[in-house]
Amino acid sequence: MEIERTDDGDVTELKVVGELTIYGAAEAYGFLTRALSERRDLRVNLAQVSEVDSSGVQLLLAAKRAAEKQGHSFELVAHSEAMLEVMELLQLSHVFGDPLVMPAQAA
Amino acid sequence: MNLEPALEAFFAEADELLTRMEESLLQLESEPDNDELINDIFRAAHTIKGTAGVFGFDDVVHFTHEVESVLDRVRDGQMQVSNDVIGLLLRNKDHIGALVRAVAEKRELDAAQRAEGEAQMAALLALLGKQPDKPAATAVVAASADVSRSESAVSDSCANENWHLSIRFGADVLRGGMDPLSFIRYLCTLGEIVHLDTLFDALPQWLQLDPESCYLGFEIDFRSEASKAEIEGVFEFVRDECVLHIIPPRSQISEYISVLRALPEDELKLGEMLVLSGALTRAELDRGLSLQSEAASAVSAEGDGGPSAAPPQLGEILIESGAVGAGVVDAALVKQKQVKDTKAQEARSLRIDADKLDQLIELVGELVVASAGVQNVAQMLAQAQLTEASEVLTRLVEEVRDQALSLRMVQIGATFQRFQRVVRDVSRELGKDIELQISGGETDLDKTVVERIGDPLMHLVRNSMDHGIEATEVRLAAGKPARAKVMLNAYHEAGSIVIDVADDGGGLNRQKILRKAIERGLVAEDAQLSEREIDRLIFAPGFSTADQVSNLSGRGVGMDVVRRDIEALRGTVDIDTEPGKGTRIRIRLPLTLAIIDGFRVGIDKASFVLPVDMIVECVELAGSIRDAARSRGYLDMRGEVLPLLWLREVFDIDSPAPERRENVVVVHFGQTKAGIVVDQLMGEHQTVIRPLGKLFSALRGVSGSTILGSGEIALILDVAGLMKMAGSTGMTAAGITEMQGQNSREMSAPS
Numbered sequence: 001m002e003i004e005r006t007d008d009g010d011v012t013e014l015k016v017v018g019e020l021t022i023y024g025a026a027e028a029y030g031f032l033t034r035a036l037s038e039r040r041d042l043r044v045n046l047a048q049v050s051e052v053d054s055s056g057v058q059l060l061l062a063a064k065r066a067a068e069k070q071g072h073s074f075e076l077v078a079h080s081e082a083m084l085e086v087m088e089l090l091q092l093s094h095v096f097g098d099p100l101v102m103p104a105q106a107a
Numbered sequence: 108m109n110l111e112p113a114l115e116a117f118f119a120e121a122d123e124l125l126t127r128m129e130e131s132l133l134q135l136e137s138e139p140d141n142d143e144l145i146n147d148i149f150r151a152a153h154t155i156k157g158t159a160g161v162f163g164f165d166d167v168v169h170f171t172h173e174v175e176s177v178l179d180r181v182r183d184g185q186m187q188v189s190n191d192v193i194g195l196l197l198r199n200k201d202h203i204g205a206l207v208r209a210v211a212e213k214r215e216l217d218a219a220q221r222a223e224g225e226a227q228m229a230a231l232l233a234l235l236g237k238q239p240d241k242p243a244a245t246a247v248v249a250a251s252a253d254v255s256r257s258e259s260a261v262s263d264s265c266a267n268e269n270w271h272l273s274i275r276f277g278a279d280v281l282r283g284g285m286d287p288l289s290f291i292r293y294l295c296t297l298g299e300i301v302h303l304d305t306l307f308d309a310l311p312q313w314l315q316l317d318p319e320s321c322y323l324g325f326e327i328d329f330r331s332e333a334s335k336a337e338i339e340g341v342f343e344f345v346r347d348e349c350v351l352h353i354i355p356p357r358s359q360i361s362e363y364i365s366v367l368r369a370l371p372e373d374e375l376k377l378g379e380m381l382v383l384s385g386a387l388t389r390a391e392l393d394r395g396l397s398l399q400s401e402a403a404s405a406v407s408a409e410g411d412g413g414p415s416a417a418p419p420q421l422g423e424i425l426i427e428s429g430a431v432g433a434g435v436v437d438a439a440l441v442k443q444k445q446v447k448d449t450k451a452q453e454a455r456s457l458r459i460d461a462d463k464l465d466q467l468i469e470l471v472g473e474l475v476v477a478s479a480g481v482q483n484v485a486q487m488l489a490q491a492q493l494t495e496a497s498e499v500l501t502r503l504v505e506e507v508r509d510q511a512l513s514l515r516m517v518q519i520g521a522t523f524q525r526f527q528r529v530v531r532d533v534s535r536e537l538g539k540d541i542e543l544q545i546s547g548g549e550t551d552l553d554k555t556v557v558e559r560i561g562d563p564l565m566h567l568v569r570n571s572m573d574h575g576i577e578a579t580e581v582r583l584a585a586g587k588p589a590r591a592k593v594m595l596n597a598y599h600e601a602g603s604i605v606i607d608v609a610d611d612g613g614g615l616n617r618q619k620i621l622r623k624a625i626e627r628g629l630v631a632e633d634a635q636l637s638e639r640e641i642d643r644l645i646f647a648p649g650f651s652t653a654d655q656v657s658n659l660s661g662r663g664v665g666m667d668v669v670r671r672d673i674e675a676l677r678g679t680v681d682i683d684t685e686p687g688k689g690t691r692i693r694i695r696l697p698l699t700l701a702i703i704d705g706f707r708v709g710i711d712k713a714s715f716v717l718p719v720d721m722i723v724e725c726v727e728l729a730g731s732i733r734d735a736a737r738s739r740g741y742l743d744m745r746g747e748v749l750p751l752l753w754l755r756e757v758f759d760i761d762s763p764a765p766e767r768r769e770n771v772v773v774v775h776f777g778q779t780k781a782g783i784v785v786d787q788l789m790g791e792h793q794t795v796i797r798p799l800g801k802l803f804s805a806l807r808g809v810s811g812s813t814i815l816g817s818g819e820i821a822l823i824l825d826v827a828g829l830m831k832m833a834g835s836t837g838m839t840a841a842g843i844t845e846m847q848g849q850n851s852r853e854m855s856a857p858s
Contacts, residue, residue: 021286022281022282022286022319025281025318025319026318026319028318029316029318033313033314036313052288053281053286053288053289054276054280054281054286054287054288054321054323055281055286055318055319055321057288057305057323058307058310058321058322058323059316059318061307061310062307062310062313062316063313065310065313066312066313086288089288089291089292089295089300089303090288090291090303090305090325091302091303091304091305092305095305
């Protein structure tokens, strides 16, 4: 798993590439901790996420909660197919509240 | 719909129950004191109410509830079963039938039925001493509202077809290489997730978060045809690391209940029944049981927590932990009880011609004698194989004998129960408030004995009520509760059955007894009698102390007849009374009249048999002790005085006593112990009792004869008779009466 960071004005965009699973959970936690400590709005780009498991889901949930507690936004964008499948399975879309873009072939 | 078969089962069952209720009610009319019947009716009403409740048929529940309340009072003895009550209950039964039919046909009651229902309800409430909740007019509306509500309840339960799964994963699940998501994906292969809530309340603050711990929980509505066990199986690998509750859909509950009903009629444990029905999975049961044993050990660890701290019931634990619904557990319990009841009924229902049974016993008697013969021959030949074979045979014959005899055994409970009616009627007649307490009704005894003990018991019970129990004012003045007690109790003791007839009345008035006895010339005016002897005077022929001759007792026939009846059964009767506290009459009867385990003893060449049950031990009598015993007439048995009876002298056997030693067989009968001195001890021996001919009916000390394996005849000693005989003859007698005196003192001291 890799996380690429780009700054887009006031927003920090984190692009997750690869598996968002237990194997990279500690690393992702570290990365997110640093990002949260900067106290900026966060945007997580999930386009390149190939696999998500429960640890990934709960990490994103916890990060969202933490960011919003600081008064910053936390946004998930460009969900990959793997991410969408999990969001649907766990009926999480209303929890995150981000618009989901269904990929054309899945529709 | 899944519900239909369960509903049909309910309607069919309700029909059956109502029929039974009617039968029992009609029978109750002639036997108003039959507790069985009342219980039966109560059970029927209760089962209908319970099942109707599960299905949400509120109006059935509502109505049946009041019927049940009335029955409950009847059962507790708070309400008398008059013909009016039975009439009302019969109409109630019809109305319950109408209500159930209305539900079955999905229609409402017509006006006439409703009016009938209300009238009955009012009558029921009046019986219960309650005011009708509402005026009649609104009751109509309420009743019809009830009907419609119950229908919506039915459709509700049809719609709620979903399982509900509640699962919280343990923190280490992820580290263990298991992903909760994969379980949920797997769950999808069994059915459809209708709704899922992901719970993340357990997530800590970001900085406290351990990214490798799992904090998730799920609440899932799940539609599936799978069984509970299959659903639980999905989570098998994380079963120990998560908290899982599976709540079945409502229709499934009725299915469980109908499966429970359809279970074969075997006695099963509650948990097993629930597992079989599918309501509970094996794993849930195991956890429930371990919780129960933990709770139990916690209770015992607390030490004397008292009875209030009893370990919880499995059913309670299962309901509390959410493994099963209360309705299902109730249904299982009802089933369990039904099974037990039918078991009991089956046990009661085998009817055999008494003659056939007697023939069988007769044959078994012959068999016992024949097998004793074989054993004798085997012993004589001393051939290993034959001996072994004959041992096996003997053991089997013994078993056959016991089984055959037990066929004749009946419980005394039914005889006791008859007295409920007697006590009720007589207490009314006498204007006394008396209740009958029965215990030991399950004690078995020979059918012949049961048949013949009825009359003497009747005398004793009536006598207790008439003479024993004081008038209510006297009782209150003496600080006793107004309601008097007559107690019937039975138990086994040393090869005999003991039946106690006791009351908490005034006890025997010894002065009055003595005065009457002198008046009637039964004793000399200057006679010095012990208390015990005075008490026993009531058994003398032509004796009565009643000031008033009632039509129950007091005519002077009674107690002597009782004594004769009981003695005819080879039994004895004893009386134990304490002024102001009450009287207890104790009847002691032999267990069986046919075959006993005998112990053979010999005097010279003659054999005698003693019932083994009465033997305490055997001791050698030789040397100086023998001489001392000879002169004193008793033996010092470990500091206890043991009166002796020389059998040779009792039967005037004209041969010299053996040179070297004699043997003492210590026997006990009731409170009394004595030693019977014989020449030889010859060991245990199965004994078929043959009555002695009429010619020997006056013979005392002998109760019968038996044929030994060798074809010889041995007399069976009547221990009680011997003891009594000893009491009236010379030197040994002194010992025995002294002994009896001692015993009676011991008996009265602690009470």
